[in-house]
Structures are given as C-alpha cells and as structure tokens.
Amino acid sequence: NAGVTQTPKFQVLKTGQSMTLQCAQDMNHNSMYWYRQDPGMGLRLIYYSASEGTTDKGEVPNGYNVSRLNKREFSLRLESAAPSQTSVYFCASSATSGGMRETQYFGPGTRLLVL
Amino acid sequence: AQKITQTQPGMFVQEKEAVTLDCTYDTSDPSYGLFWYKQPSSGEMIFLIYQGSYDQQNATEGRYSLNFQKARKSANLVISASQLGDSAMYFCAMEDSNYQLIWGAGTKLIIKP
Numbered sequence: 001n002a003g004v005t006q007t008p009k010f011q012v013l014k015t016g017q018s019m020t021l022q023c024a025q026d027m028n029h030n031s032m033y034w035y036r037q038d039p040g041m042g043l044r045l046i047y048y049s050a051s052e053g054t055t056d057k058g059e060v061p062n063g064y065n066v067s068r069l070n071k072r073e074f075s076l077r078l079e080s081a082a083p084s085q086t087s088v089y090f091c092a093s094s095a096t097s098g099g100m101r102e103t104q105y106f107g108p109g110t111r112l113l114v115l
Numbered sequence: 116a117q118k119i120t121q122t123q124p125g126m127f128v129q130e131k132e133a134v135t136l137d138c139t140y141d142t143s144d145p146s147y148g149l150f151w152y153k154q155p156s157s158g159e160m161i162f163l164i165y166q167g168s169y170d171q172q173n174a175t176e177g178r179y180s181l182n183f184q185k186a187r188k189s190a191n192l193v194i195s196a197s198q199l200g201d202s203a204m205y206f207c208a209m210e211d212s213n214y215q216l217i218w219g220a221g222t223k224l225i226i227k228p
Contacts, residue, residue, distance in 0.1 A: 031214075042119070044218070058215065
C-alpha cells in the first residue's frame with residue numbers, strides 16, 4: 001500500500017528555473033495539501049485542495065501554483081525558483097474536506113535546493 | 116490568532132523513562148482538534164495521536180497518551196517506557212475551523228541508551 005508518493009525526492013535548481021513537484025495518493029482521499037518545512041520551523045501550508053476541482057491558498061502561497069489533476073494527483077509548480085524556496089516540501093492527504101479528526105497522511109517529502 | 120507553541124526545542128531522556136513533550140495552543144474556536152506527529156531522521160511525518168476538543172477522556176494509542184488540559188489550553192504528549200527508536204522530532208498541530216492544520220515548531224527528542 002503506497003499511501004502518498006512524491007517525486008522527485010531531491011532536486012537542485014538554479015534561480016529562475018521552473019519545476020513541478022508531483023504528488024499522488026491511493027487512499028481515495030478527497031483533500032490534498034502542500035506544505036513546506038524550513039529548519040527550526042513547523043510545517044507551513046502552501047496550498048490545499050478540499051476536493052477534486054478546487055484549490056485554495058494557504059499561509060505561504062506566493063511563488064507557487066497548484067493543479068489538482070484528478071482525485072489522486074496534486075502537483076505544485078514553481079514558475080521561477082528563488083533561493084528562499086529552498087526547503088523540504090511535503091504533500092499530504094486526508095479523507096474528507098470537512099469535519100474534525102481528518103488525519104492527514106504525508107508523503108516522504110521532496111528536498112529542494114535553489115542556488 | 117490561532118497558534119501552537121512548543122517550548123522545548125530539544126530534550127534528552129534516558130531509555131525506558133517516560134517523557135512529556137509540551138504543547139500549548141491558542142484558539143477562540145469552541146471546536147478544534149489536536150494532533151501529534153513524529154518525524155524521524157528519515158524525514159517522513161508519522162501520525163501518532165489525536166484529541167478532539169469535546170472528547171471527555173484523554174486519548175491513548177499504545178505507549179502514547181495525550182494529557183489534555185482544556186482550561187490551560189495544553190495538549191502534552193506522554194511517551195511511556197521510551198525506546199531508542201523514539202528519537203525524533205515531534206510536532207504538535209491544531210486543526211482550525213477551516214480544517215487546516217496549524218503546526219508548532221517541534222521538539223527534538225533524543226533517547227540515551
């Protein structure tokens with residue numbers, strides 16, 4: 001049972017380059033999330049998708065775009081990477097878009113370095 | 116504003132001892148959820164335990180229990196009989212009224228043999 005998968009695991013970019021981080025879940029979850037984790041800080045929400053066809057901004061959306069391709073897949077795109085986007089990126093999913101106790105399950109993360 | 120505070124950046128605990136990781140939260144919502152996640156050095160985030168604001172009893176999951184003190188707005192994680200494999204970062208998170216998680220900065224726990 002794969003759960004939440006992310007690709008790539010590691011990526012080095014030059015300032016100004018673009019890239020897309022891929023995320024897929026096989027748990028039939030409605031909601032999906034993108035977080036970034038910086039040293040010494042908790043996770044910060046970039047974007048989320050409560051259900052297929054919808055996306056909403058989180059705490060730190062600037063510099064990112066997302067696409068909820070279908071129920072399984074949620075991608076994060078950096079159009080013009082900046083050194084401040086060096087971080088570890090986590091994708092997560094949860095069962096429904098509403099109601100408490102929607103435990104989020106996480107992918108293994110993508111380590112991104114922008115030079 | 117809603118906020119999660121973890122005041123212990125790091126802790127050292129002797130193997131087999133119990134350990135308490137602190138978490139305080141701030142919210143004006145009457146309904147909320149509190150989560151603890153573990154992040155080992157390999158980097159993945161592992162769900163440990165959940166407590167709902169209306170739950171009458173403290174949550175327990177195996178060696179993990181949550182000491183929920185609603186009036187004090189605290190939700191401390193207790194790990195009984197610690198093991199070397201418990202060494203990791205531990206994050207407290209709160210689900211807000213928009214069903215989004217707000218995260219604390221984490222506590223690095225090191226278990227000494």
